Amino acid sequence: MTNPHDLDPAEQRKRIIAGRNRALALVLFGLVVLFFAITIVKMK
Amino acid sequence: MSTAPAQPIPLPADWRDFLSLTKPRVMSLVIFTGLCGMLAAPVPVDPVIGFVAILCIAIGAGGSAALNQWWEADLDARMKRTAARPLPAGRMDRTSARDFGIALSVGSVLVMGLAVSPLAAAILAFSIFYYAVIYTIWLKPRTPQNIVIGGGAGAFPPMIGWIAATGQITLMPVLLFAIIFFWTPPHFWALALFVETDYAAAGIPMMPVVAGHQSTRRQILVYAVLMLPIAMAPFWLGVAGWLYGASALLLSAVFLLLALRVAVFRGTAGDMDMRPEKRLFAYSVLYLFILFAMLVADRFLVG
Numbered sequence: 317m318t319n320p321h322d323l324d325p326a327e328q329r330k331r332i333i334a335g336r337n338r339a340l341a342l343v344l345f346g347l348v349v350l351f352f353a354i355t356i357v358k359m360k
Numbered sequence: 361m362s363t364a365p366a367q368p369i370p371l372p373a374d375w376r377d378f379l380s381l382t383k384p385r386v387m388s389l390v391i392f393t394g395l396c397g398m399l400a401a402p403v404p405v406d407p408v409i410g411f412v413a414i415l416c417i418a419i420g421a422g423g424s425a426a427l428n429q430w431w432e433a434d435l436d437a438r439m440k441r442t443a444a445r446p447l448p449a450g451r452m453d454r455t456s457a458r459d460f461g462i463a464l465s466v467g468s469v470l471v472m473g474l475a476v477s478p479l480a481a482a483i484l485a486f487s488i489f490y491y492a493v494i495y496t497i498w499l500k501p502r503t504p505q506n507i508v509i510g511g512g513a514g515a516f517p518p519m520i521g522w523i524a525a526t527g528q529i530t531l532m533p534v535l536l537f538a539i540i541f542f543w544t545p546p547h548f549w550a551l552a553l554f555v556e557t558d559y560a561a562a563g564i565p566m567m568p569v570v571a572g573h574q575s576t577r578r579q580i581l582v583y584a585v586l587m588l589p590i591a592m593a594p595f596w597l598g599v600a601g602w603l604y605g606a607s608a609l610l611l612s613a614v615f616l617l618l619a620l621r622v623a624v625f626r627g628t629a630g631d632m633d634m635r636p637e638k639r640l641f642a643y644s645v646l647y648l649f650i651l652f653a654m655l656v657a658d659r660f661l662v663g
Binding site: 325328329332333335336338339340350353354356357358 | 369371372373374375378406408409412415474475
C-alpha cells in the first residue's frame, strides 16, 4: 500500500479533492433524501 | 531577468478538517441536550421532523463552532490545547473556514424554519449569533465573566428541542436553559484551572488568569450551590416527576461535594496535579448527560 507521505503534492491534491467530492456527494444525497421525507410528512 | 522561486501551492483542506471545525465532541452534548428537550416535551413529535430539528441544532452548533475557530485562529495558535486545529496548523485558509461556518449557520436556520417552525429557527439563529458574536467576538477577549454570559449559547439546544416539539416556550424550556446556564461557569472554570497557562499565553481573560485560583474556586462553589435548587426546580414546580427530582438531588449533591473539594481542600499549592479540578470537570460532563437522561426517563416512566 502506498505511504501517503510518499505521494507527490499533485497526487496528494487529487486525493484530497476526491475525498472532498465524495463527502460532498454524500451530504447532497442525504439532503435530497431528507427533503423528500420532509415533503412527505408535510403533505400528510 | 531573475525570477523568484515559485511558491508551492498550498494543498486544499481535507474534508476531515472541515469536520473538525464543527467541534464534533461539543456537538454531541448539544445534540443530546436538544434531543432530551424534545423528548421531555409532553407532546409526540413526528420522527422525521424531530430528526430534522436535531440535525439543524447540530449543524447550527457546527456552524457557530466553525465561526469561532475562524475568529480565534490566532489565539488558537498560542494555546497547546488548540494549536493542532486546522487553521492554526495551516491546513486551511481562514476564508474557507468563515464561509463554511456561514453556510452551515444559514442553512441550518433556513431548514429549521421551513421544516419545523419559525420560532425554533429564530431561537436557533439567535443562539448562533450569541455564540459567534456576543461570546466569541465581544465577551471572550474582554471580561472574565465571558463564560458566565457566553454560557447561554450552550443552554439554547434543549429549549429549541422543546419548541420544535410543542411550538411554544413554556416554563420547562426556560428551566432547562437555566440549568445549563448555571452549569457552564463551574464546568469551564474547572477546566481553566488546570489549563490556566494555555489561556494566559493566549491573553484570554479567563477567571483563574484574571482573578486568581482562590477566587475562581470560591466562585465555582457559589455556582455549585446555586445549581442544586435550579436543578431541582422542575420537580418543585411540578413539571417533572420524582424520578427526575431524586436524580437531580443526588447528582447535584455530588457536584457540590466535588466543588467543595476544589474550593476548600485546595487552598494551598499542595497537590499540584490538579486532581480535584480534573475530577470536577469530568464529572460535570457526566452530570449533564445523566441529568437530562433522567428527565427523559421521568417523562416516559413516571409521566
